[in-house]
Amino acid sequence: xxxxxxxxxxxxxxxxxxxxxxxxxxxxxxxxxxxxxxxxxxxxxxxxxxxxxxxxxxxxxxxxxxxxxxxxxxxxxxxxxxxxxxxxxxxxxxxxxxxxxxxxxxxxxxxxxxxxxxxxxxxxxxxxxxxxxxxxxxx
Numbered sequence: 001x002x003x004x005x006x007x008x009x010x011x012x013x014x015x016x017x018x019x020x021x022x023x024x025x026x027x028x029x030x031x032x033x034x035x036x037x038x039x040x041x042x043x044x045x046x047x048x049x050x051x052x053x054x055x056x057x058x059x060x061x062x063x064x065x066x067x068x069x070x071x072x073x074x075x076x077x078x079x080x081x082x083x084x085x086x087x088x089x090x091x092x093x094x095x096x097x098x099x100x101x102x103x104x105x106x107x108x109x110x111x112x113x114x115x116x117x118x119x120x121x122x123x124x125x126x127x128x129x130x131x132x133x134x135x136x137x138x139x
Contacts, residue, residue, distance in 0.1 A: 051075040055084055067095045 055071045062069050070088045073081060 067098055
């Protein structure tokens with residue numbers, strides 16, 4: 001035979017004891033679930049941000065020697081797409097500016113070389129004319 005008794009003067013002792021033991025055991029389960037959810041969240045965030053990381057690494061390799069490089073826009077979050085598109089447009093303008101600068105420099109170099117050649121030829125012609133004049137005046 002089993003006999004159960006309860007002290008009527010402190011009836012909350014049993015409730016406190018059950019709640020305390022229950023919370024102690026359930027807290028370990030809760031901590032485990034929280035740690036698992038945290039690990040899953042970290043993996044999800046890393047995977048979601050991978051295209052942004054890839055674009056960032058690619059942006060670091062843009063240089064005057066590699067100006068035709070553009071950042072990838074595929075698989076980017078829609079919140080980041082306008083930023084990457086604007087960066088690509090800026091790179092287009094820079095590439096065009098570099099092209100114009102190279103063309104101008106090439107044209108200027110050609111003009112300077114052509115002018116220097118004409119000046120050298122004119123100088124030679126003038127020296128030859130002066131020699132002929134002196135030779136004619138001596139005779």
